[in-house]
Amino acid sequence: MQAQPLVPDWYSARARALIKGGDIAGLIRWARQQRGWRQADLGKAAGYSASAVSRLETGVRPATDIDMLNRLTDALAIPQSLFAAALGMAPDAPPRTTVTPTHQGGRGGFEEDPMKRRSVLGAGAAAVPLSVLTALDDALDVSPAPRAAPTPDRVVTEYRQARALFDGGDHPRLMRALPDLLATAEARADTGEGADYARLAACYDLATEALSKIGQRRSARITADRSTIYARISGSPLAAASSARALSIVLRHEGRATIAQHVTLQAAAALDAAGPSTPAQAAALAQMLCTASYAAAEAGDRERALEMIHDAERAAAQLPSMRSCHISTATVTLYKVGVLWSLGDAGAAVAAGRTLNPAQFSTAERRGRYHTDMARAWWRWGKPEETAQALLGAHHIAPAEIRDRASIRAIVTELSQRHPRAGGVRELLTLTRLR
Template sequence: MRRTALTETGPKLAPIDAHAKWRIAYGWSRPQRVAGVVGLYQSDGLAEPGLNPAMLCKWEHGDGDPGPEYGPMLCRLYGASPSQLGMRNLTPPTYSVASPAAAAAIVTVAAGGDTSEGEDPMRRRTLIAAAGLSVPLHLLDKLDDALALSPSPAEASGVADIKVRLAAARREYDAAQLAPLVAGLPDLLSSAQDAAERTGTAGSLVLLAACYDVATEALNKIGRGHASRITADRSVAWATRSGSPVAMATSARALGIVLRHEGRPEIAERVTLQAAGRLEAAGLRTPTEASAYVRMLCTCAYNAAQAADRDRALELIGEAERVSHAAKAADSPSPQVTLYRVGVHWALGDAGTALHAGRDLKAEQFPTPERKGRLHTDLARAWWMWGKPEQTALALLAAWQEAPSEVKDRPAIRRIADDLVTHHPRVAGVRELTAALGHT
């Protein structure tokens, strides 16, 4: 099966996987993608390129590479970084996403080349949104339908296959490849639920809860609150049935994040603290349990800060640092814990302390594009709170180069970026940010 080939390639996806998965996730044929690139050339006032579907086919099958001529345009078309498309030799600063005019050309192509009065207005709105976001609305709608209808999987899968596919979904999340991740979630969730219901083993229940967890994280990232609440609740239910302390803690953490995004930080704090207490009581006998406990403490601290519980927030992030020290036998906490301290101080309204806490953090300390991008967006929020638009813009550009979806898909970060473009157009870095976001 093609799915198996995609999931067994490991973290370094080959060009065939990267190119094909992004095109398929957007629902585009090869001719449509060619026409979208042509639209970008036209919007930039350039001569029509010599690109054709046969060339795309060759690249998708690992024969050659788009190179510097077509690579930047393909990045703009998808709103993706070169590394996300498997183009390791193309540097991120050489491209920006499609302008509104080019996005309109993409919409025209993807709708079948006809934007006359007979065009379906829902289809047009969906495609316009797809041109500006990492995840097209038709994929989100498909996932919403799957959560409501619980469709049967394409075929029965064993626990081992679910593990492989879940690992692939997690890699896509870590690489900030949200479109292919969301595209694959309906079948992953239905397959995992089918396996859990057929076998009823604790391992299959833990896997199902973990599948719902990655769905919750992705949906939270892009502001799909209603859907993320559904996936979080289901994860909690299946994790509880599994009896696994780590699974229950992880699902409670995801639910706490959803509750916080709903504007209920106090109940989020209670949910995560309760789960952290249960996990601690289980004994923290394994590295996995210790790592999960540190993550729980970090999330508890951030939830407490959002609830304006300053003393509790600082106590919890301090405890996370102490446990991290002990677990790693290191002189300092892990960079991820330190990044949480940045977030805690930002949530408490202390931008200067947040920036001081993150002064030594560097992108290379974080293992994935998503985490690297998150480092820069967390620092950008602190700079913005402190009233420093230039530093904010540069931090957002750094986040964009690591993981474009961290800037354009997270609602709170996108609002900061849009405010910069609107109110500080002459500040250094804003011009580049404007091009990246597709503003005129």
């Protein structure tokens, strides 16, 4: 009997048929068999049980778990271009490329950047086309020439337009707009003025927040690091606080909650020591206290998390009512929902959230975030119907809050698997097209 090849022939008729049919589970099963692996072998390599691999391959478990797909495709070293084609984001028959076989623990593999494969998976689950994300990555590598003269007014105008896209949950258009926004702000900062560097840092902060939301962790880390540098050059305490907040988001997503806590506490202490003398600085301090509280909760520092969120509540209560102010008592309470949920106090999180009304938030993104935060609290509390209703509320107001956030999609998938008959679940699946 002829031994199975160690390295699969990715361009065989069978592989092409699976790719053309978009059969991701079938492609994983075929690649495993071609390597001569049992389901237990693949599970061990990817960190899952054999039964979990079996459920995915047979369709019992839908192929929507992004983390699982990341690990399985990393273990099997499925080429990025072919997996993108199976996801429908590239031609059915991408051109043959030359790859170099390597050996990992005695098993075959390919030299390919796993970060790029994760970007493909994130793009497949979200609505932002891979070509748009690739263009943004290219712009981060080599800044393009701005389309118009890089005046301060031009930077501010483009920033406001991009911010409106973020607030409205229009992530595809935002990702298309970011390369020129960053290029314009970079070109303007070449003048060396502190205010120009502060605006540039703000542009990178917006990019970081958006990239983190749609799961583009590698690019988000790049933009966060650049913001930190430019904020320091600007000499603006507000820019430094904003960049610290953006960096903490990235660090939390990297699983480095303790470092995120340190970054935010340090930034909050610097703002407090400077003695906020303007409403904008006072608002920035309240925002940093919220961020520090959430980072502490993620790090498991319960006492510090509750202390910081109470300080934020007091700070927000003293702020004047300003249209330009992005922090309010309602915003702080929404942070409190997340803090309590993260600490495991699901009931307290729900109680805090029930004091809020979505109409208190001025943007679709924040109103959608209110519903998804409540959904997470309800889900942790073991209330499937309430979870489904909260997710339906989020989808009605800001579909991107479900479509583009892997953690929320995971709740939808798990909800459908564990409670398929709960009220609202069928409607939710119909609307989101997730399984």
